[in-house]
Amino acid sequence: MPRQASYGPVAAFYDTYVQADFDVEFFCSRVSCCTGSVLELMAGTGRLSRTLFECNPDLTCVDVSQEMLRVLSGKFVGHRRAPALVCADVRTLPLRGGYELAIIPFNSFAELTSVEEQRQSLMELNRVVVGGGRVICTLHNPExxxxxxxxxxxxxxxxxxxxxxxxxxxxxxxxxxxxxxxxxxxxxxxxxxxxxxxxxxxxxxxxxLILEESFAELAAHTGFEVVELLGDYNGAPYARETSPFMIWTLEKVRGITGG
Ligand SMILES: C[S@@+](CC[C@H](N)C(=O)[O-])C[C@H]1O[C@@H](n2cnc3c(N)ncnc32)[C@H](O)[C@@H]1O
Known part of the structure; x- marks a missing residue:
């Protein structure tokens, strides 16, 4: 498997230089609407996790970096309850499933740099999300x-x-x-x-930079249907020339077996 960029050496600084909050309200509204279990993938230091946990305490946060997860867990020290933390690669999730919603915030999916890695991750998501469950995957707008x-x-x-x-x-x-x-x-x-x-x-x-057509095709091949494509966290629809982001909401339509 290709090695992922390590955030370990910058984990202690991450919250200092990443103070973005433009997506917090969006994800809170989506997570609040969800009555079942929620999976936050590539969660990092938990820039979003603390607020998401307030919206839905049935939250599992996954990241491949132990150092980033250590910062995340520090945000719950002294709290009675905390999200489940799993140190794992999104391509091989050590999870049984049953999630109603999985989210991949902050364009992190784009750090899976080959189509094969992206496919493996979406297949894993297909496995762990319940039928009719949803995945929100955020990407850069290449243009x-x-x-x-x-x-x-x-x-x-x-x-x-x-x-x-x-x-x-x-x-x-x-x-x-x-x-x-x-x-x-x-x-x-x-x-x-x-x-x-x-x-x-x-x-x-x-x-x-993943093209709109390529991601739509990948989603279809891994058993998902596109239910929404937004261009910004304020709810604006995606416009290829101008939107800052592609915010995809996918719904699981069928289970994928095998590779
Ligand atoms: C840009 S940071 C985003 C962190 C957080 N979601 C946020 O919004 O601030 C990307 C995160 O993805 C994690 N990551 C990268 N590749 C991964 C992989 N294959 N599996 C799981 N986590 C991965 C990194 O360790 C890092 O914490």
Whole structure:
């Protein structure tokens, strides 16, 4: 199996530089409507999980990175109840099934960079979701996302880390247009209160820009029907030229057996 990019070295910083909340209300409304078990895949440090758990306590969070899950579990220290945490790869889920809703937030599915990995993951989802159950899979809109994959280094931000220390994050995105494969080179620098560089870490992420037709075909082949395609978390329908995202809602129509 191809190795996944490791978030381990940046797990301690993740919540500092990822403060996005544009999708929280959307996922809360979907999870609140669900009366059965919910599966959050590629959950990371639980940017969404704490709020999702308030909406539906029958929540299982999966991530391949133990370090990211450790940060997630820290958010429930002192709480009487917490979501079930499973350290696993989405391509081989050690779960029995029975989930009514599975979600893959923050375009994370795009980190499965081959069609085979994507197919395996959707097959696993088909196995663990109940008949008529739903999967919400979020993706970049290739038309819009490719605009920032221009090889230019950008300062994503400077973030206070406490005790006068500061985190600086520089990102360079580039695209191999033929393969649709994007690379994001992220440089993390930590400065002390005197402005001296005390730590530096380089993270290379790979992700793919998946075309609308390709994902629709993959969903159909893995036993799902598309019930909704939104272009943004405010509920706007998908528009190929302008939408920031593709937010797919799939419904399981048949069980898939074998590979
Ligand atoms: C961009 S982060 C998103 C984290 C979180 N969902 C959020 O919204 O902030 C992607 C996450 O996917 C996880 N991941 C990547 N490949 C994976 C795989 N094959 N199976 C399970 N988790 C994976 C990473 O460890 C990381 O935590």
């Amino acid at each position: 819009v996302r490719r605009g920032s994959l221009d090889g230019q280094e950008r300062l994503l931000g400077r973030y206070p880390l406490g005790q006068g220390r500061e985190l600086e994050l520089l990102v360079t995105g580039s695209l191999d247009p033929d393969a649709g494969l994007a690379r994001s080179r992220q440089v993390f620098r930590v400065y002390d209160s005197e402005g001296e560089l005390v730590d530096e870490h380089l993270q290379e992420l790979r992700f793919v």
